[in-house]
Amino acid sequence: MPFISQIERQTDYRSFPSSVPIVIDNGGSYFRIGWAGESDPRVIFRNIVQRPRHKSTGETVSVVGDHDTTLLKYFDCTRSGPRSAFDNNVVYQFEIMEYVDHPVLITECPCNPVSSRCRMAELLFESYGVPSVAFGVDAAFSYTYNQRLGVCDKEGLAVCSGFNTSHVIPFVEGEPVFEACCRSNVGGYHVTDYMKQLLSLKYPQHMAKLTWEKVEDLKMEHGYIAQDYASEVKLFQNETKEAEEKTRCWQLPFTPPPVEEQPSEEEIARKAAIKERQGQRLREMAEAKRASRINELENELRGLDFLLRQLENVNEDDVPAFLLSTGYLSKQEIESSVAKVNQSLRKTKREQVELEEKAEAATAEKFPLVDIPDNMLTPDQLKEKKKQIFLKTTAEGRQRARQKRAEEELQREKQNQLEEEKRLENPEMYLEKLRTKYKELSEKVEQKKLLKTNGNNTNGNSTSGGVGRGERMNAAKKERMRLLTTAAFDRGKDSRQVKDIDPTFTPKPDSGLCQPADVPRARPLTKEDFQIIMGVERFRCPEILFSPNIVGIDQSGLDEMVGISMRRFSPKGQGLEEKLTSSILLTGGSSQFPGLSERLEAGVRMIRPCGTPIRVIRANDPIFDAWRGGSSYAASLHFPEQTFTKMDYEEKGEDWLRRYKFRYTL
Amino acid sequence: MYEKYPKGQSRGRHWKHLKQILQAENYQNYPPDEPNYMNIEAPPSMHPPKRICDITGYEAQYYDPRTKLRYANAEVFKLVRSLPDDYVQRYLALRNAAVVLK
Known part of the structure; x- marks a missing residue:
């Protein structure tokens, strides 16, 4: 059952005479306030304050408790999160808490530091003009309330587990014995935080x-x-x-x-059809384009043919004039362009173009000028010769490269064959050898990685050297790049080889890179x-x-605290101690866990002598009993005797306030 | 806005934290048998500390010297070793054992 805040504007303030006290249970997690004598607090809210800024006007507003989130959207909450006025269980930020003409009974923690108590009194007197104030401990109110209900006895122990802290307080004759009380800084907050x-x-x-x-x-x-x-x-x-x-x-x-993994048969068929149709259309388009291109080329070819034929018919003398009109320089040029067009025509018609072979065959004819000495040539021809020489050398180079590649291919084939033979000869040994090789390589990679990280560390430590930042970065980057490439190379090569032979092989996963808890993205x-x-x-x-050391708090748990409280208890009468353990009251928000009372009973049984009567009782309502106890207390006629006024406070001073002690039994 | 907090004056009021409050109380000047906020605190536990696996919560028999995490079995150990460093630190911070760089 989660706590529920109840915030409603109260309209009957005027109907209460000014003698009716207000009771406040100023708790670590929840703030409960109401009129003395009523059974339930009027207003309950989370004891936190937020100071968001209004988005448009920039004013800061104090928002107390947790409000409607719809209201908060007008405010910019990014600058200030919710804050609590509590440090541990002591109020330290008083600004957070602000004319009230009623006596006030407010709760505080056991042994509240005087300065905290002073501030609270100051606040109540000065900012609210409260006539008189009384301070009481919430756990004690809860105990007395339950005592009145008959749940626990006059002598007993209150185990109060709150939001920030847990207390064990012994009670004698209905009065708390703070000399023997015990506090540990573990509470509901820690449980929730740990769980979160x-x-x-x-x-x-x-x-x-x-x-x-x-x-x-x-x-x-x-x-x-x-x-x-x-x-x-x-x-x-x-x-x-x-x-x-x-x-x-x-x-x-x-x-x-959205379900996409199981489309129906028809859907698949439909999609395939669409795809097919689209493919068809594309193919048709390509076909059309090709046809038009062929047509174009054929036309060009025909034109050139026609031109050649015409050229034959033309007189020797008219040839230059005719050529000039056509735009070509010589018959050879026309012929070469015919060849070109032919070639592209063949290409578009998807005929096997054995261009390279032809080119090789034609090398000799193609470079006719190469072998002729320079002095026999015209300047133009010389130029041409140079060009031809260049072309020839490149062609030769190309051929050489081709040859080399073929040789390499042969070599590799041979090697593979050799490996295969070895494998077939003794597969076990071969496998073993490969594995060791893989291991070695992976170790090397690992070592390199390690070296790299270590190297970085030392780099970081000795930055005071003359090396500039940029250079260092560069070196690191280079190193990283190198490692990455080697690692990738080694891994790729090896795993491929091994996988063919050894199907059980799995490449070592790179440690530290995968996040196990993350959702695998693949599925x-x-x-x-x-x-x-x-x-x-x-x-x-x-x-x-029960064991605060789990969260690193070096204090004893609830069961031990009971023992400690008993040990600190000075008036050692055998009967009294037994009385204490036979009425252990569990109260406070964190005492609601199922199984707590049984566990506490077992724990206390281990500490106390054999045969001790032990009874652990849960408070009637662990959360509201403190307020109800305070309420009924404040409603009694003797309450005004326990309060002090502003005058008392100013006259008697801090030291008096330190010794201020509240009597719970009236 | 700027008139509200003139230059040189701190914004808002500074409140002492609990530690400062307690220091200012000077409890050493008072008789030790008088209860105060400091001396009602529970002492360290006398029970042997419970060693639980940082990840699963099982009883931890082992301790990984590299990550300083406690673990229950080989399976958890695998996970421990595969955890990124910030997760290790967060697990350690849960029991107040994380390395804090100041």
């Missing part, structure tokens, strides 16, 4: 969903105290059926991705990926009440 951290570490992808409020709800709803942590956890470790029943699962809102997300499963967490988090 654990869950967000377990499900990093749902971190945003795990808000403080939600986790608190989870804690209230599912948290319980194990009777014996070790045996309870064994259940989960052995994956028993009992554990399965105890596991809770929180399904986050999840909408399956589509399922409902299970949006579940928050709480098994061990259900009792692991509340367990910190």
Whole structure:
């Protein structure tokens, strides 16, 4: 059952005479305020304050408690989160808390530091003009209230586990004995925080969903105290059926991705048809384009043919004039362009163009000028010769490269054959050899990585050298690049080779790179990926009440605290101690965990001598009993005797306030 | 806005934290048998500390010297070793054992 804030504007303020005290339970998590004598507080809200800035006007506003989120959208909450006035269980920010003409009874923590008490009194007197104030301890009010209800005896122990702290306070004759009380700084806050951290570490992808409020709800709803942590956890470790029943699962809102993996037959057929049609259209377009191109080329060819034929008919003398009109320089040029057009025609007609071979065959004819000495040539021819020489050398180079490639191919083939032979000869040994090689290589890579990280560290430590920042970066970058390339090269080469031969081989995963808890991206997300499963967490988090060392708080747990409180208790009458343990009252918000009273009883039984009567009782209402106790107390006629006024405060001063002691029994 | 907080004056009021309050109280000047905020605090536990696996919450028999995490079995150990460093630190911070660089 989560706490519910109840904030409603109260309209009957004027109907109460000014003698009616106001009772405030100023708790770490919730603030409860109401009139003395009533059974329930009037207003309850989370004891936090937020000072957001109004988005348009820029004014800061104090928002007390948790409000409607719809209201908060007008404010910019990014600058200031919610704050509590509490440091541990002591109020330290008084600004947060602000004319009230009623006596006030307000709760405080046991042994509240005087300065804190002073400030609270100052605040109540000066800013609110309160006529008189009384301070009381919430746990004591809860105890006296339950005592009146007959739940516990006059002598007893109050175990109060609150939001920030837990207390054990012994009671004698209905009065708390603070000399023997004991406090540990573990409370509901720590439980919730621990749970929040654990869950967000377990499900990093749902971190945003795990808000403080939600986790608190989870804690209230599912948290319980194990009777014996070790045996309870064994259940989960052995994956028993009992554990399965105890596991809770929180399904986050999840909408399956639009179904696309199972399209119907028709759908597939339809899609294929569409694809086919599109392909067809493309092919047709390409075909048309090709046809038009062929047509064009053929036309050109015909034109050139016609030109050649015409050229034959023309007289020798008229040839230059004719050529001039056509735009060509010589017959050879026309012929070469005919060849060119022919070639492209063949290409477009997709005929095998054995161009290279032909070119090779024609090398000799193509470079006719190369072998003729220079002195026999005209300047033009000389130019031509140079060109031809260049072309020839490049062609030769190309041929050489081709030859080399062929040779390499041959070599590789040979090597492969050799390997294959070796493999067939003794497959086991071969495999083993490959494996060792792989291991060596991977070790080398690993070492390089290690070296790199270490090297970086030393780099970082000795930056004071003359090397500039940019250069250092460059060196590091270079090193990284080199490592990456070698690693990639080694890995690729090896795994490919080995996989052919050894099907059981799996390349070593790179450690430290994969995140196990992350949702694998390869498969589509399922409902299970949006579940928050709480098994061990259900009792692991509340367990910190009994062993605070789990969260690194070096203090004793609740059961030991009872023992310590008993030890600190000075009037050692045998009867009294037994009386104390036979009425242990559990109160405070964190005492609501199921199993707490049984566990506490078992714990106390271990500490106390054999045969001691032990009775652990849960308070009637662990949350509101403190306020109700205060309310009924303040309603009694003797209450004004316990209050002090502003005059008292100013006359008697701080030291008096330090010794101010409240009597709970009237 | 600027008139409200003139230059050189701190914004708002500074409140002492609990530690400062307690230091200012000077509890050492008072008789030790008088209860105060400091001396009602619970002492360290006398029970042997519970060692639980940082990840699963099972009873931890082993301790990884590299990450300083406690773990329950080989399966968890694999996970421990594959955890990125910031996760390791967050797990350690849960029991107040993280390395804090100041």
